[in-house]
Amino acid sequence: MIGGAFFLERSGGAPTLKLITLKAWASANFDPPPSLNTVRRWVRVGLIMPLPVKHGRQYYIEPTASYVAVKSEKIPRGRLVDRVLMARTG
Numbered sequence: 001m002i003g004g005a006f007f008l009e010r011s012g013g014a015p016t017l018k019l020i021t022l023k024a025w026a027s028a029n030f031d032p033p034p035s036l037n038t039v040r041r042w043v044r045v046g047l048i049m050p051l052p053v054k055h056g057r058q059y060y061i062e063p064t065a066s067y068v069a070v071k072s073e074k075i076p077r078g079r080l081v082d083r084v085l086m087a088r089t090g
Contacts, residue, residue, distance in 0.1 A: 019060035022052065028063070042067065 026033040052061035
Protein backbone atom coordinates (compact mmCIF):
# COMPACT_ATOMS: atom_id res chain seq x y z
CA MET A 1 0.00 0.00 0.00
CA ILE A 2 1.43 3.35 -1.03
CA GLY A 3 -0.19 6.63 0.12
CA GLY A 4 -3.73 5.24 0.46
CA ALA A 5 -3.43 3.32 -2.82
CA PHE A 6 -3.28 -0.44 -3.18
CA PHE A 7 -1.65 -2.11 -6.17
CA LEU A 8 -2.63 -5.49 -7.55
CA GLU A 9 0.21 -7.17 -9.41
CA ARG A 10 0.27 -9.70 -12.20
CA SER A 11 2.72 -12.57 -12.26
CA GLY A 12 5.19 -10.33 -14.13
CA GLY A 13 5.33 -8.00 -11.13
CA ALA A 14 4.05 -4.86 -12.89
CA PRO A 15 1.29 -2.93 -11.10
CA THR A 16 -1.91 -3.21 -13.13
CA LEU A 17 -4.69 -1.71 -11.07
CA LYS A 18 -4.58 1.10 -8.54
CA LEU A 19 -7.24 0.90 -5.86
CA ILE A 20 -7.89 3.69 -3.35
CA THR A 21 -9.58 3.71 0.03
CA LEU A 22 -13.28 4.50 0.41
CA LYS A 23 -12.44 7.70 2.26
CA ALA A 24 -10.19 8.92 -0.59
CA TRP A 25 -12.84 7.97 -3.18
CA ALA A 26 -15.60 9.81 -1.31
CA SER A 27 -13.42 12.92 -0.98
CA ALA A 28 -12.62 12.85 -4.69
CA ASN A 29 -16.23 12.38 -5.83
CA PHE A 30 -18.35 14.39 -3.37
CA ASP A 31 -18.13 17.88 -1.91
CA PRO A 32 -18.64 17.68 1.04
CA PRO A 33 -17.93 13.95 1.25
CA PRO A 34 -20.50 11.72 2.96
CA SER A 35 -19.51 10.03 6.20
CA LEU A 36 -17.49 6.85 5.96
CA ASN A 37 -20.37 4.89 7.54
CA THR A 38 -22.69 6.07 4.75
CA VAL A 39 -20.23 5.01 2.05
CA ARG A 40 -19.77 1.62 3.73
CA ARG A 41 -23.56 1.16 3.74
CA TRP A 42 -23.62 1.97 0.01
CA VAL A 43 -21.03 -0.78 -0.50
CA ARG A 44 -23.03 -3.33 1.51
CA VAL A 45 -26.23 -2.72 -0.48
CA GLY A 46 -24.43 -2.60 -3.84
CA LEU A 47 -24.82 1.07 -4.76
CA ILE A 48 -21.20 1.54 -5.88
CA MET A 49 -20.11 -0.03 -9.16
CA PRO A 50 -17.77 -1.77 -9.69
CA LEU A 51 -17.97 -3.27 -6.23
CA PRO A 52 -15.10 -2.46 -3.86
CA VAL A 53 -12.81 -5.18 -2.50
CA LYS A 54 -12.42 -5.71 1.25
CA HIS A 55 -8.98 -6.52 2.64
CA GLY A 56 -9.06 -6.96 6.41
CA ARG A 57 -11.07 -4.04 7.81
CA GLN A 58 -10.51 -1.75 4.84
CA TYR A 59 -12.38 -1.47 1.53
CA TYR A 60 -10.45 -0.61 -1.64
CA ILE A 61 -12.16 0.77 -4.71
CA GLU A 62 -11.27 1.74 -8.27
CA PRO A 63 -10.91 5.52 -8.68
CA THR A 64 -13.33 5.38 -11.64
CA ALA A 65 -16.11 3.69 -9.64
CA SER A 66 -19.42 5.50 -9.40
CA TYR A 67 -22.40 5.73 -7.09
CA VAL A 68 -25.52 4.23 -8.66
CA ALA A 69 -28.65 5.95 -7.38
CA VAL A 70 -31.70 3.83 -6.67
CA LYS A 71 -34.78 4.87 -8.59
CA SER A 72 -37.87 4.63 -6.46
CA GLU A 73 -41.23 3.79 -7.94
CA LYS A 74 -44.04 6.29 -7.61
CA ILE A 75 -46.75 5.15 -5.26
CA PRO A 76 -50.12 5.61 -6.93
CA ARG A 77 -52.52 7.83 -5.04
CA GLY A 78 -56.30 7.88 -5.15
CA ARG A 79 -59.05 5.44 -4.45
CA LEU A 80 -58.17 1.83 -3.74
CA VAL A 81 -60.29 0.60 -6.66
CA ASP A 82 -58.41 2.87 -9.08
CA ARG A 83 -55.02 1.67 -7.77
CA VAL A 84 -55.99 -2.00 -8.10
CA LEU A 85 -57.30 -1.48 -11.64
CA MET A 86 -54.12 0.42 -12.57
CA ALA A 87 -51.94 -2.37 -11.20
CA ARG A 88 -53.84 -5.02 -13.14
CA THR A 89 -53.94 -3.21 -16.46
CA GLY A 90 -50.64 -1.34 -16.21
